[in-house]
Amino acid sequence: MPSKLIEREMRIANLPHIWCPGCSHGTIMRGLAQAIENCGLKREDTIIVSGIGCSGRAVGYMDFDTIHTTHGRALAFATGIKMAEPRLHVIVLTGDGDISAIGGNHLIHACRRNIDITCIVLNNNIYGMTGGQYSPTTPTGDYATTAPYGNIDRDFDIPLLARAAGATFSARATAYGVNEAISIMEKAIRHKGFSLVEVVSVCPSYYGRKNRKGDAVRMLQWQKENSVPYAAVGKMNEEDIKGKIITGIFNDDDFPEYTEEYQKIIDRVRVK
Numbered sequence: 001m002p003s004k005l006i007e008r009e010m011r012i013a014n015l016p017h018i019w020c021p022g023c024s025h026g027t028i029m030r031g032l033a034q035a036i037e038n039c040g041l042k043r044e045d046t047i048i049v050s051g052i053g054c055s056g057r058a059v060g061y062m063d064f065d066t067i068h069t070t071h072g073r074a075l076a077f078a079t080g081i082k083m084a085e086p087r088l089h090v091i092v093l094t095g096d097g098d099i100s101a102i103g104g105n106h107l108i109h110a111c112r113r114n115i116d117i118t119c120i121v122l123n124n125n126i127y128g129m130t131g132g133q134y135s136p137t138t139p140t141g142d143y144a145t146t147a148p149y150g151n152i153d154r155d156f157d158i159p160l161l162a163r164a165a166g167a168t169f170s171a172r173a174t175a176y177g178v179n180e181a182i183s184i185m186e187k188a189i190r191h192k193g194f195s196l197v198e199v200v201s202v203c204p205s206y207y208g209r210k211n212r213k214g215d216a217v218r219m220l221q222w223q224k225e226n227s228v229p230y231a232a233v234g235k236m237n238e239e240d241i242k243g244k245i246i247t248g249i250f251n252d253d254d255f256p257e258y259t260e261e262y263q264k265i266i267d268r269v270r271v272k
């Protein structure tokens, strides 16, 4: 029997989902539905936009106005929607490849504009849907189908990248710590301006298998044992932080929001 939340927020007719056994994208999708409900957002005022990837499939299951857009372009579509209808709550659901490789340029400019969009990144450290190619968040030295001898690229820290580009809210949580993820996503949705929450997901089929991380339970156990709260980082030395998942809110700032600034120009130049 589906839970009440699932009955209220999901398109039951589209289930079962396509994700592999043990994939934590579903846990995060359910967490987002909970966060939306906790914020009291009305279905008619909320739109969820995704890119392409296993992560992007979530919009097929969430019972809101949703758009499954082209790879890397979710923020471009979301920006258009928010500019046309600023009253809407616009939420983007995307993968690490979608947002930081092909969509990287859209990301930095959305951050810079501080447009009121909430961007949830399901980071599984790999391209899941297309068979396990390395992404900009695959750690250096890790393996992927396109890095059979180890990845020599340095990996992006997506929330820190967003903060540096001007996002007024950036944060990270994990699928293991789903209650923290729900609470952070809630704060991100309530935040006025561009907010980004990375939720570290597990892909046992590709990232896990290629890197001998064990099954999904082991991978979630690893998240539990290797997460460090942002507040504790200042007291730790660099060596102890290396390889850890830093969770929590990295910044939550006030800055003029883009659609409001745009409206001020419209009001100023409108022929009286």
Ligand SMILES: Cc1ncc(C[n+]2csc(CCOP(=O)(O)OP(=O)(O)O)c2C)c(N)n1
Pocket (backbone or CB within 6 Å): 052, 053, 054, 055, 056, 071, 094, 095, 096, 097, 098, 099, 122, 124, 126, 127, 128, 129, 130, 135
């Ligand atoms: C323009 C374009 N290039 C490439 C693809 C193929 N493609 C589909 S999903 C994907 C990667 C998705 O990876 P990620 O965003 O990390 O999501 P995940 O599947 O891991 O959840 C790629 C390269 C595409 N659909 N469109």
Ligand code: SF4
Pocket (backbone or CB within 6 Å): 018, 019, 020, 022, 023, 024, 025, 054, 055, 124, 128, 129, 202, 203, 204, 205, 206
């Ligand atoms: S390939 Fe990976 S990310 Fe995609 S559904 Fe399977 S476990 Fe999840």
